[in-house]
Ligand code: FES
């Protein structure tokens with residue numbers, strides 16, 4: 439079936455099958471491969487996107503559920519050539535190793551800072567609790583969020 443949605447501010451129409459996840463539709467049909475497919479079970483947060491402004495695991499959302507709605511992926515966060523502050527902070531703080539988890543952390547941290555501009559350490563940890571990183575040990579990622587939050 440054909441769905442119509444807004445992706446990163448642009449209207450999009452895409453043919454999907456009824457059981458297809460939003461993650462698959464984004465990656466394989468709309469060629470937005472920033473959202474990563476690591477577990478496909480809602481466990482790792484690598485596929486995090488904003489659906490009508492709410493943070494979701496796109497592997498757990500059916501593409502048809504996004505019909506008529508607005509999706510923001512990691513590709514939609516930078517301002518042209520200028521990285522989103524969370525992206526820049528992850529680079530500056532050394533919070534990226536293999537990078538597979540990074541898009542999910544970027545989306546989740548950007549969502550946190552949009553809601554809570556100066557989060558506490560506990561608020562950062564809670565907001566990123568759904569995102570798994572297999573490389574960094576998290577310390578540099580938390581440093582990056584604090585760096586991005588700095589006024
Ligand atoms: S791929 Fe969606 S939560 Fe892991």
Ligand code: FES
Pocket residue numbers: 533534535536537538539540570571572573574
């Ligand atoms: S940097 Fe490799 S999984 Fe996080």
